[in-house]
Every structure is written in C-alpha cells, then in structure tokens.
Amino acid sequence: MAEIQLSNELFQDIMQAVDRQHPGADNGLVLQYLAAVTGYLLGSERNLPAEEKETYFQQLCEFAERVYRDVQAQQQQPPRPPAGEAFGYWEPPQK
Numbered sequence: 001m002a003e004i005q006l007s008n009e010l011f012q013d014i015m016q017a018v019d020r021q022h023p024g025a026d027n028g029l030v031l032q033y034l035a036a037v038t039g040y041l042l043g044s045e046r047n048l049p050a051e052e053k054e055t056y057f058q059q060l061c062e063f064a065e066r067v068y069r070d071v072q073a074q075q076q077q078p079p080r081p082p083a084g085e086a087f088g089y090w091e092p093p094q095k
Contacts, residue, residue, distance in 0.1 A: 042060070
C-alpha cells in the first residue's frame, strides 16, 4: 500500500463532507460512512478480479486495525514535556 499522510485538516474535511450528506452525524455515523465508502469503492472496482478484491479488502481491514492499535498505544503513553523544558529530579553522582 502507498504511504499516506493523516492530518487534522483531512479529518475536518471528511467530517464536513459527511455533515453535508447527513447533518448532525456523530463520530459513529461518520465511521459507518467511511466503511460504506470503502466497501462501495472496492466493490465497484471493475479492473480487479474478485479474488484480488477479497485480498485487498483483507489488507485494508488489517491496515485499519494496525492504525487503530497504534493510536491506542500512543494514547496510553504518558505525555512528553515540551522540547527544551527540563523535568524530573537531578541528583549528583555519589562517590
């Protein structure tokens, strides 16, 4: 799969597009739209044989799971202090 760039702007654009289609959509409904769009685009692809579509579908599901797990792991880590700022305690070396 190609390397992709996620950004807050991309997320906002997607949310706005869904909101135009379904005003007041919550995050759960946005996720349903994204899943439906993925399924529709892959299912409508005429240049891939059915077996390749199935393989690609499985790869997309696995990719989504890896992204989900990466985000979950990042959220479990303690926040890092801003660069250049000290934190913690320093103790002189003992002789």
